[in-house]
Amino acid sequence: MKTIDVCLSPDLMHLYPVNDRTVVVVDILRATSCMVTALAHGVQSIRPFANLEECRAMKSKNYFTAGERNGEKVEGFDFGNSPFEYMADNLKGEKIAFTTTNGTQAIAKSQGAKEIIIGSFLNLSAVTEYLKKGEDSVLVVCAAWKGKVNLEDTLFAGALVENLKNHVEPDCDAPLAAQRLYNLAKKDMVDFLKDSSHVKRLNRLNIHKDIEFCLTPDQYQTIPKLVDGELVRA
Ligand code: 3SL
Numbered sequence: 001m002k003t004i005d006v007c008l009s010p011d012l013m014h015l016y017p018v019n020d021r022t023v024v025v026v027d028i029l030r031a032t033s034c035m036v037t038a039l040a041h042g043v044q045s046i047r048p049f050a051n052l053e054e055c056r057a058m059k060s061k062n063y064f065t066a067g068e069r070n071g072e073k074v075e076g077f078d079f080g081n082s083p084f085e086y087m088a089d090n091l092k093g094e095k096i097a098f099t100t101t102n103g104t105q106a107i108a109k110s111q112g113a114k115e116i117i118i119g120s121f122l123n124l125s126a127v128t129e130y131l132k133k134g135e136d137s138v139l140v141v142c143a144a145w146k147g148k149v150n151l152e153d154t155l156f157a158g159a160l161v162e163n164l165k166n167h168v169e170p171d172c173d174a175p176l177a178a179q180r181l182y183n184l185a186k187k188d189m190v191d192f193l194k195d196s197s198h199v200k201r202l203n204r205l206n207i208h209k210d211i212e213f214c215l216t217p218d219q220y221q222t223i224p225k226l227v228d229g230e231l232v233r234a
Contacts, residue, residue: 003137004164005171006157006178010102010109011147018113022136024127024160025110026119027143028152029198030081031103032224033120033214034066035231037083040122040220042092045230049099050108058097067099071205074099082210083122095230106143107226113139117234118224121156121189121214126221128163130234138168140175151181151196152215155189158182159217189215 007016026032035046047063049055052074059065066079073080081100098104110116114136119127131138140160142153158178161170170176185192190212193199199211213219225234 002135002168003171004140004161004168004175005138006140006142006154006161006174008142008149008154008157008174008178009144009147010106010141011144013109013141016139016141018110018139020114020136021139022115022117022131022134023110023113024117024119024131024138024140025103025106025143026140026153026156027100027103027106028120028156028214029202030083030210030214031067031098031100031143032118033122034081034083034086035098035103035118035224036120036122036220036222038086038091038096039224039231039233040222041087042089043086044093044095045232046096046098046224047230048104048107048226049097050105052099055097055099063095063097064091066096067104069101071101071201082207083213084210102143102145106141110141116226118231119156119160121159121217122219123222124156124159124163124217126218126223128160130223131160131164132167137171138164140178145198148197150198151193152189152198154178155182155185155192159186
């Protein structure tokens with residue numbers, strides 16, 4: 001039977017071989033929620049960068065530049081890290097170079113995986129169905145915050161473990177812990193997360209509507225998949 005494991009922080013990636021796995025990278029607040037939203041609204045592709053200056057340099061290659069550091073839009077970039085910025089019609093068919101504090105770092109640390117896809121609550125059911133059909137075992141990589149575990153990415157990992165419970169076996173205790181946490185939280189995730197570190201951080205930026213949106217399941221069927229360094233619709 002296929003298995004599922006959960007890497008709760010990119011700093012723990014050395015514990016998880018990925019060469020035979022489908023990796024699902026998740027940064028609920030807000031990087032992977034933005035990626036799903038952008039591709040769902042017609043953006044052609046997103047090239048993720050760990051390094052900010054490499055991302056900035058893509059401007060000269062006809063990419064829009066986007067992302068944040070510590071939650072705030074990078075000076076000189078075209079877009080920040082709110083999903084609502086990626087719904088605009090004028091982004092249809094465009095390419096975006098994207099860098100964020102944790103989400104794009106987690107993608108970089110997942111290199112070498114058999115396959116990398118992007119998860120968020122916004123595409124939870126689509127990702128669930130995709131993983132059910134796939135032949136490979138699954139590793140959910142939580143972007144966390146600068147190496148420290150966070151609740152929201154863990155809840156998403158738990159939602160996947162719960163949805164896949166009749167199809168894949170948990171590899172160890174991290175998927176079980178995530179699943180149990182999700183089952184405690186699922187009735188009202190906004191309330192469950194109200195004291196969490198990143199929600200408090202984002203509240204200081206006054207973006208409560210981003211938090212509510214990013215915690216809303218199944219807004220889109222789109223699954224971003226990394227192909228030749230670019231995220232495209234799977
Ligand atoms: O760390 C990240 O990748 C971001 O999603 C963080 S923030 O939500 O923009 O603060």
